[in-house]
Amino acid sequence: MPDTTSDTRPNRPETPLLDRVHNPADLKQFSDAELKRVAQELREETISTVSETGGHLGAGLGVIELTVALHSVFDAPRDKIIWDVSHQCYPHKILTGRRDRIRTLRQKDGLSGFTKRSESPYDPFGAAHSSTSISAALGFAVARDLGGACDTGHGDAIAVIGDGAMSAGMAFEALNNAGHLKKRLIVILNDNEMSIAPPTGALSSYLTRLYAEAPFHDLKAAAKGAVSLLPEPFREGAKRAKEMLKGMAVGGTLFEELGFSYLGPIDGHDLDQLLPVLRTVKARATGPILIHALTRKGKGYSHAEHAADKGHARAKFDVVTGEQKKSPSNAPSYTKVFAEALMQEAAEDSRICAVTAAMPDGTGLDLFAERYPSRCFDVGIAEQHGVTFSAGLAAGGMRPFCAMYSTFLQRGYDQVVHDVAIQRLPVRFAIDRAGLVGADGATHAGSYDVAYLSNLPGFVVMAAADEAELKHMVATAAAHDEGPIAFRYPRGEGEGVEMPVRGVPLQIGVGRVMREGTRVAILSFGTRLGESIKAAEALEARGVSVTVADARFAKPLDRDLVLRLAREHEALITVEEGAVGGFGSHVAQLLAEEGVFDRGLKYRSMVLPDIFIDQASPRDMYAVAQLNAEDIEAKVLSALGVERLDKRA
Numbered sequence: 183m184p185d186t187t188s189d190t191r192p193n194r195p196e197t198p199l200l201d202r203v204h205n206p207a208d209l210k211q212f213s214d215a216e217l218k219r220v221a222q223e224l225r226e227e228t229i230s231t232v233s234e235t236g237g238h239l240g241a242g243l244g245v246i247e248l249t250v251a252l253h254s255v256f257d258a259p260r261d262k263i264i265w266d267v268s269h270q271c272y273p274h275k276i277l278t279g280r281r282d283r284i285r286t287l288r289q290k291d292g293l294s295g296f297t298k299r300s301e302s303p304y305d306p307f308g309a310a311h312s313s314t315s316i317s318a319a320l321g322f323a324v325a326r327d328l329g330g331a332c333d334t335g336h337g338d339a340i341a342v343i344g345d346g347a348m349s350a351g352m353a354f355e356a357l358n359n360a361g362h363l364k365k366r367l368i369v370i371l372n373d374n375e376m377s378i379a380p381p382t383g384a385l386s387s388y389l390t391r392l393y394a395e396a397p398f399h400d401l402k403a404a405a406k407g408a409v410s411l412l413p414e415p416f417r418e419g420a421k422r423a424k425e426m427l428k429g430m431a432v433g434g435t436l437f438e439e440l441g442f443s444y445l446g447p448i449d450g451h452d453l454d455q456l457l458p459v460l461r462t463v464k465a466r467a468t469g470p471i472l473i474h475a476l477t478r479k480g481k482g483y484s485h486a487e488h489a490a491d492k493g494h495a496r497a498k499f500d501v502v503t504g505e506q507k508k509s510p511s512n513a514p515s516y517t518k519v520f521a522e523a524l525m526q527e528a529a530e531d532s533r534i535c536a537v538t539a540a541m542p543d544g545t546g547l548d549l550f551a552e553r554y555p556s557r558c559f560d561v562g563i564a565e566q567h568g569v570t571f572s573a574g575l576a577a578g579g580m581r582p583f584c585a586m587y588s589t590f591l592q593r594g595y596d597q598v599v600h601d602v603a604i605q606r607l608p609v610r611f612a613i614d615r616a617g618l619v620g621a622d623g624a625t626h627a628g629s630y631d632v633a634y635l636s637n638l639p640g641f642v643v644m645a646a647a648d649e650a651e652l653k654h655m656v657a658t659a660a661a662h663d664e665g666p667i668a669f670r671y672p673r674g675e676g677e678g679v680e681m682p683v684r685g686v687p688l689q690i691g692v693g694r695v696m697r698e699g700t701r702v703a704i705l706s707f708g709t710r711l712g713e714s715i716k717a718a719e720a721l722e723a724r725g726v727s728v729t730v731a732d733a734r735f736a737k738p739l740d741r742d743l744v745l746r747l748a749r750e751h752e753a754l755i756t757v758e759e760g761a762v763g764g765f766g767s768h769v770a771q772l773l774a775e776e777g778v779f780d781r782g783l784k785y786r787s788m789v790l791p792d793i794f795i796d797q798a799s800p801r802d803m804y805a806v807a808q809l810n811a812e813d814i815e816a817k818v819l820s821a822l823g824v825e826r827l828d829k830r831a
């Protein structure tokens with residue numbers, strides 16, 4: 183792994199205090215005034231790092247002071263600091279012994295862009311999907327109190343959760359349980375009034391009202407007696423507030439009603455507030471406590487602060503101009519093709535509507551929302567609800583497209599089974615980020631959707647081999663009222679194929695043959711089709727005649743096509759960018775049932791390997807997965823048992 187600290191390129195900021203921090207304990211040498219300078223240096227180091235690596239910028243900048251305050255007051259790794267989503271963890275990584283590798287973030291063999299237990303004892307819990315931190319922290323708190331053994335010892339359990347992540351049901355399930363268990367547990371609500379896009383929903387409005395009514399003073403907590411938890415500078419003000427509030431009917435905050443002490447709102451960028459509040463909480467808290475910190479996403483870097491997404495994620499960029507270094511695109515992204523195809527369908531059919539769970543830009547539904555605002559729903563980070571809401575829309579006579587990343591749809595799986603599939607409701611699942619996604623790594627890989635959908639009775643499961651196919655699949659889904667249907671497509675740009683003006687519905691369960699050969703058949707499902715064709719060309723050049731087909735459907739399988747390919751070829755290879763249990767498994771099942779193996783077919787199934795693949799470029803990840811053209815070629819040769827080709831094709 184490259185060590186990048188010795189690099190003294192001119193854009194590296196001067197960081198004399200930060201240079202003295204090798205682990206969080208080193209922060210204890212500094213006065214509060216010096217900690218403010220550490221925070222400034224940490225901010226500059228974070229900006230400089232992400233300018234070189236790309237990655238999540240705005241969220242980390244928004245928690246710089248919080249990170250410094252937490253690590254200077256608490257004692258990690260004994261105290262467990264759990265970052266929700268953990269896309270804001272780069273400053274934490276810099277302070278926790280990983281600064282020498284910070285510029286390897288999100289690269290092959292480098293640091294993960296998220297917290298990861300295997301990476302550091304300072305990452306007590308891994309994350310990347312949202313809203314898990316309170317549950318995990320509560321688990322640590324209970325384990326501590328029950329005397330569980332933990333390598334790093336047991337101290338405080340602290341969850342840092344954003345306002346976006348707080349909108350998920352799972353966060354409330356955890357609050358509910360924590361309020362009941364009454365264990366000492368610290369939750370910091372990092373409220374920057376942003377998700378990836380501006381947050382939607384009643385909870386977001388509620389949080390806004392909380393601080394609009396009591397900016398930086400805890401009037402309600404004071405009224406309910408939480409004043410003793412406040413540090414001295416606040417206590418006087420709070421007492422006065424309490425006096426003021428005497429006789430007024432003040433309801434508790436939602437969090438207090440759930441059994442938490444509520445402290446806040448406080449200014450999450452002001453160490454003069456953060457440090458005394460955290461010190462007091464550390465010294466005095468008994469049960470569950472929620473600290474409501476107000477922050478700004480992208481804080482301190484104007485190009486992030488003023489961007490619509492507050493610098494949520496960035497390609498490498500120029501620090502001075504903020505300009506991102508993106509390579510020019512040769513084809514429209516799959517996401518954009520989906521959005522445009524959906525708008526075409528929606529223009530013809532007023533029942534078409536769309537649902538996203540906090541990913542309007544990522545799924546392309548921001549475009550749809552602009553054109554059809556009343557037919558587009560951002561439900562917040564709430565995949566479970568999003569799926570069942572779509573089921574309700576379908577039951578109510580609409581034609582909903584539930585657009586989610588493959589990896590996030592995992593969270594709504596029971597809803598897919600129980601609310602959609604069993605009721606045979608025609609929800610259309612647009613599954614973006616299918617396959618390996620690159621820098622976000624294993625947590626974001628779309629590996630399982632084919633397996634977890636193709637086993638459901640009545641589901642139609644398609645994979646687009648290219649962007650034109652995607653357009654046809656959108657049309658297919660729009661026309662399919664008989665039950666649930668899903669189509670998957672990868673992150674990034676299309677293959678550059680010619681696009682039809684309008685998508686044409688495909689015949690359900692029918693694949694297509696791309697080229698005819700005689701000896702070997704490669705049956706691809708999804709965008710590995712291009713690699714399969716390349717492999718076929720290479721094999722052809724070596725004298726092996728290859729048929730290549732695009733299955734289009736994992737369910738229902740094109741039985742005729744599969745059986746014909748099996749009958750007419752010596753070997754059949756299936757290729758997909760999905761885990762075992764998906765397309766290839768269904769083909770194998772069919773071949774077994776039909777007794778094809780008894781007749782000696784050489785069958786091989788190429789799927790993602792049974793490992794979690796760490797971040798790298800997508801191509802490198804596919805190399806690890808052995809799903810590139812050369813791997814397909816090698817698989818064919820090994821299936822044939824051909825070491826030196828005999829030109830028998």
Ligand SMILES: Cc1ncc(C[n+]2csc(CCOP(=O)(O)OP(=O)(O)O)c2C)c(N)n1
Nearest residue numbers: 241310311312344345346347376377378540
């Ligand atoms: C279950 C799940 N759905 C969607 C996402 C995509 N996602 C990552 S960060 C984010 C926004 C989080 O907002 P917030 O918690 O407020 O943190 P902020 O970025 O504002 O600091 C979303 C939607 C995810 N990581 N996990």
Ligand SMILES: CC(=O)[C@@H](O)[C@H](O)COP(=O)(O)O
Nearest residue numbers: 267269310495544615622673
């Ligand atoms: C942290 C998170 O879950 C998102 O920010 C994710 O990284 C977005 O991925 P895309 O860049 O593929 O939209």
Ligand SMILES: [Mg+2]
Nearest residue numbers: 344345346376
């Ligand atoms: Mg937020």
